[in-house]
Amino acid sequence: MAGPLLDVAGLTVSARNRVLVQDFGLSLARGERVGLIGESGSGKSMTAAALMGLLPEGVAAAGSVRLDGTAHDLIGASDRQMSRLRGKRLGMVFQEPLSALNPLMKVGRQVAEALTRHGGVPGRAAAQRSVELLASVQLPDPAQAAQAYPHQLSGGQRQRVLLAMALANDPDLLICDEPTTALDVSVQRQMLALISDGVARRGSGLLFITHDLAVAASICDRILVLRGGVLVEQGPTDEVFSRPQHPYTRGLLAASDLDATDSNGRLFTVASAAGYVPAGVPAGVPAATAAAPSVTVREPEQGVPDEASAEPLIRVRNLSRTFRRGRTSLFRPPAEVHALQDVSFDVTPGQRFGVVGESGSGKSTLLRILAGLDLPTSGSVVVAGNEVAGSREGQLRQLRSQLQIVFQDPMGSLNPRMRVGEIIAEPLLLPGTPVAARHHGARVAEMLDAVGLPREAAHRYPHQFSGGQRQRIAIARALICEPRILVADEPVSALDVSVRAQILNLLSDLVDKYQLTLVFVSHDLGVVRHLCDTVAVMHRGRIVETGPTGQVYAEPRHEYTKTLVASSLSLHEGERIRAGAASHPASF
Known part of the structure; x- marks a missing residue:
């Protein structure tokens, strides 16, 4: 009987006196699809880098x-030995394509270089084959795409280029490190189908690294769970996701399941997952496998009861915004x-209004106008009684005191040179008011309590906190x-999914406590379904469709909405897709 394609034993990755991955083992057969899951810092990417011989200096x-x-x-192999394997027998798709692609080289040439350097294909044949490979990953107009630079392609298109390069020489093993994390739902679904089809056609083994359990459920036959660099559980996907043996695995599953809430209507977290029973667990399972408390499946609310009679807090009419690009020709207008x-x-007081759509749909531009950070080309926007168009700076300050934004990247919105207390107090320091942030200490302490951070956090800097903690700081501000x-x-x-559940619970609690009106923008339909009573697509x-969240998701009218809903992956939908793909490999 043939041995495994990849056999890993006792893999330990260390940096100075710190162990990042400890005694990791894996046996992966040809054609097998193994998922490596865990939160940020669990050691997933370091494991992949060790397998490829790409560990950073000092590790x-x-x-x-x-x-x-x-x-x-492969451990201890020279750079020359590893370079003979990379690209030919080992292929890898990285999370961030802009970091992995050469910005000064056209993408067709980069794919061709993978063929010539690792596959020995001559130049002219490699150029022709590169176009065929770009076509195989469904890039529109592959011949034209081959002549483009990476920055001229979208994120999803760049990720397809990386996949074409990784599969160029029919590798025996394909390693994918979070390849769909930054992609919109429909592009994510397409990428997963391309990866699944690519390894199936070549009979390649697949090691798929992700923190998204729904994605892992849709593509992987077997699951390995890493926590703090230690492998805590492994087994067939169905078994691990329906009968988790380790409490951490149960916690990840619970936090990933946006359809399940506890008896108080809150999402499960890793800490509160004892009462979570995964879907598909039969009655009578041992208590060690599934705890007794039942799971309440949250039904989306059908709108605020009195919203029809309430005066809109946000009123947008015929809003348009047009940008002009730089002139590229003397004879053509920009x-x-x-x-x-x-x-x-309209958004009424107390409403939870969700806005969904893919990158480039206009969501962020809409938010900037609502906040007075941009002005419309035409139309009317009235927020809390303030007309945005034509407003002076003093009027906009009044608007911003009524409306505050929490951004996607807290590290980009928090001043790294200011202490957390100063950052949180900053909105209280009105221009021309010589009051230092320290005079607002009591109010800062109150907000730290509200977002679940210790009061001593006020004296620290943003880089000293995790991503979830920084998002709590942004919410407090x-x-x-x-x-x-x-x-x-x-x-x-x-x-990560566990931190996501904590932040969503926190937002829901704070919206109720402070009687806020929430405008929530996301490309994740599951998150919007859980949190919002109304959705605009x-x-x-x-805006192609709007209405009560449950109604729009259950009975979408517009074709684009139908595509979004069909492309959205939940944990249970991922399992169903993988089961269907196993029966019909050609269709994902």
Whole structure:
């Protein structure tokens, strides 16, 4: 009987006196699809880097990594030995394509270089084959795409280029490190289908690294769970996701399941997952496998009861925003980009209004106008009684005291040179008012309590906190001036599933406690379904559908909405997709 394609034993990755991965083991057969899951810092990417011989300087690996048909151990192999394997027998798709692609080289040439350097394909044949490979990953107009530079392609298109390069020489093993994390739902679904089809056609083994359990459920036959660099559980996907043996695995599953809430209507977290029973667990399972308390499946609310009679807090009518690009020719006018086109909607007090749509749909432009950070080309926007168009700076300050934003990347919105207490108090320091932040210490302490951070956090700097903690700081800063409206722009898209559940619970609690009106923007339909009572679907600068969240998701009318809903992955949907793909490999 043939041995495994990849055999890893006792893999330990260390940096100075710190162990990042400890005694990791894996046996992966040809054609097998293994998922490596865990939160940020669990050691997933370091494991992949060790397998590829790409560990950063100062980080060392010990143990054994054997690739079938290779005489030497990959641990301790020279750069020359590893370069012979990379691209030919080992392919890798990285999370961030802009970091992995050469910005000064056209993408067709980069794919061709993978063929010539690792596959020995001559130049002209490699150029022709590169176009075929770009076509195989469904890039529109592959011949034209081959002549483009990376920055001229979208994120999803760049990720397809990386996949084409990784599969160029029919590798025996494909390693994918979070390849769909930053992609919109429909592009994510397409990428997963391309990866699944690519390894199936070549009979390659797949090691798929992700923190998204729904993605892992849709593509992997077997699951390995890493926590703090230690492998805590492994087994067939169905078994691990329906009968988790380790409490941490149960916690990840519970936090990933946005359809399940506890008896108080709150999402489960890793800490509160004892009462979570995974879907599909039969009655009578042992208590050690599934705890007794039942799970309440949250039904989306059908709107605020009195919203029909309430005066809108946000009133948008015929809003348009057009941007003009730089002139590229003396004989042609500058190109125009219609970011928003004839957008109209109302948000009533107390409403939880969700806005969904893919990148480029106009969501962020809409939020900037609502906050007075940008002005419309035409149309009317009235927020808390303030007309945005034509407002002076003093009027906009009044608007911003009524509306505050929580951004997607807290590290980008928090001043790294200011202490947390100063950051949170900053909205209270009105221009021309010589009052130092320290005089607002009591109010800062109150907001730290509200977002679940210790009061001593006020004396520390943003870099000393995790991503989830920084997002809590951003929320505290937004709420300190007691706004009526809280706008959240993709606030959980970059967070691990357990931290995501904590932040969503926190937002829900704070909206109720402070009687806020919430405008929540996301490309994750599951998050919006859990949190919002009303949803607006944006596509190419227009709102194509709006209504109660449950109704829009259950009975979408517009074709684009139907596509979004069909593309959205939940944990249970991922399992169903994988089961269907196993029966019909050609269709994902």
